[in-house]
Amino acid sequence: MQARFKAGIRRMIPWALPVLLLVLWQLFSWNGVISDRILPAPSDVFTAAIELTSTGELTDHISISLGRATLGFLIGGLLGFFLGIMNGIFRFSDLLLDTSIQMLRNIPHLALIPLVILWFGIDETSKIFLVALGVLFPVYINTYHGIKNVEGDLIEMGKAYGLRGSKLFFSVIFPGALSSILVGIRFSLGVMWLTLIVAETISAHSGIGYMAMNAREFMQMDVIVLSILIYALFGKFSDMVAKYMEEKWLKWKT
């Protein structure tokens, strides 16, 4: 009983600070320390969320943003993963491709926004392209280094024990690189949101970023703050997903 109580407390501690901040914010808004022209009260933001949800607007924007993020992440992540594996294993493709990938990597992908708008307009393709591009490199780098850093001794052992080709890959090389690959995924989830926010803010006619920019035109402070909070929650959520994967697949490390 006591142990369960302690475990419950421990689970609540990380949320203590955000909740405290929220309470203080509400209190200061009520007694006028924070003017509602600078920052709306949490209760106002909450009301805005209810209103937008009832019209279906909020869920539309959220699902559109989530869809873009997921699709871009899958395309860029899989491409980065595949290239990382290829270049990590095969010397020829490493020689052929790595230098070019490293050059592309050093271009800030957000600098491509003007070009991307000219290429794809402001519809879905441009956002997905930017997210995919941003996600590709962290996944690539970490997969590549993960594979290169698998202990040579273990690979030699695997070969001496009769492992070849895909068996060697799935028994030794991939598990050896997995922790590094997951670091890449975690990092790229951050890049994914960042890219999407910027892309949606600059050029879109739907999505959370658009909702915020649109609200600015009508001085709807509560909606702007709402969209920022939604991004924070999404960020936390993707971090939880990454952590879950690490706990599930890297059990042997504990």
Place this chain on the structure above:
Amino acid sequence: MKKDARVPHIHLNQLKKSFDHTVVLDGINLKVNQGEFIAIVGKSGCGKSTLLRLIAGLEHYNEGSISIKDKELAGLNTQARIMFQDGRLLPWKRVLENVGLGLKGDWRQTAIAALRDVGLEGRMHDWPSKLSGGQKQRVALARALVHKPEILLLDEPLGALDALTRLEMQELIECIWEKEKITTILVTHDVEEAVALADRVILIEDGKIVLSKNINLSRPRQKTQQVFVNISEEILSRIVDPNEQNLRLIIK
């Protein structure tokens, strides 16, 4: 088991190996019979581990030949299993899966049986990181034996273990060898260990075999026995170079 007295199980003929102009093995001739237990001793860097890796097919030799039952070795030696000093268990596979590595078909029962032989059946669901050094080496031994190899190559497998665990492992290796009669080559820097286990002790110095000594003692061998001590002393005195021996005399 079929035994052919004329054809040695392993035959090394004028074997030469060099790394970047440094000669490591310089004309090694050695015949190992079926079921024989050979120990190779020598100082570190004398080339004894390289010799083992050549027989395993993990390295290529420059000159000479290696024949396994009269067939020239090309590439990996599939009849041999090598056990390394550092165990090399896969940390992301549980003990049982480590033992079953590379097995085909219904591997679980075979792997469990192999773990039983080394007395670690109870730990089959643990991660390797939870095992002690001696237990890891036992798992590595089980993993080598599970393939029913004809040749067992041991590359200082007990080098990193404490004295008591070493003795236990030596008994285990001898017991398994007597049961299975696998042709075994043990590389070690411990002369006592070599004399305790091997039918024949080979001393390598500067890439050449300088001593080959048959050990005709009954098993299990008593390390306190006078004959045992004499043989160990004899081999050890050949390893320690003359200058160092002078130094010993001066100290005495």
